[in-house]
Amino acid sequence: MPIKFNFLPPELAISKSLITALRTVRAIGVISLAVSSVLAIGAGAFFIISSASLKQINSANNQLETQIKAQETSEQQFVLLKDRIAKIASIRSQPDSLSNLTLMEPFINGLPANVSISELRVNANTVNLSLGFDTNSGLSSFLSALRSSTGFSTVVMTDFSLSPTTGYSVGLTLSKPKK
16 A cells, blocks of 8 residues: 655645545546537538538539520520511511512611611601711711602601710601502
C-alpha cells in the first residue's frame, strides 16, 4: 500500500467534495471541448459543401437565364412573323383590296432604304399609309411619284410633322377612282 504524504498544513487542505467537484468540472470541460471541436469541424464542412452547391446552382441559373433570353427573342420574332403573315393573308383574301395593294407595290418598292413604313392599311376603296422620311429629297420624290400616278383619284395628306431627330412623318389616304 502506498503511503501518501501531505506537506500542506491541515488548515490549507482541500476538502474531498471540492476535489470531486473539480474533477467533474475538468471532465465536463474536456467533453465540452471535444463536442465543440466536432461541431466546429461539422459547421466548417457544412459551409464548404453549401458554398460548392451554391456555386453549382448559380452556374445552372446563369445557363437557364441565357437560354430564356435566347428563347424570348426567337419567340418574339416568331410571334411578329406570325402576325405579319396573318395580316398579309387577310389582305390577300379580300379580292377588292388586292388591286389597291398591287397599285401601291411600285411606290413601296421604289422607296429609298432610309424610309420607314409605320402603317399600311388596305381595303377595297382606300389605302392608308404612314411613312417616315429622313430627308426632304426622299419625301419630295415620293410625293412627285404619287402626283404623276394615274392609279389613285385622290391623295389626301392626313398627317404631316417634322422632328429634328427623326425627320418627316407623313400620313396619306389614297383613294382609287370609283367605277
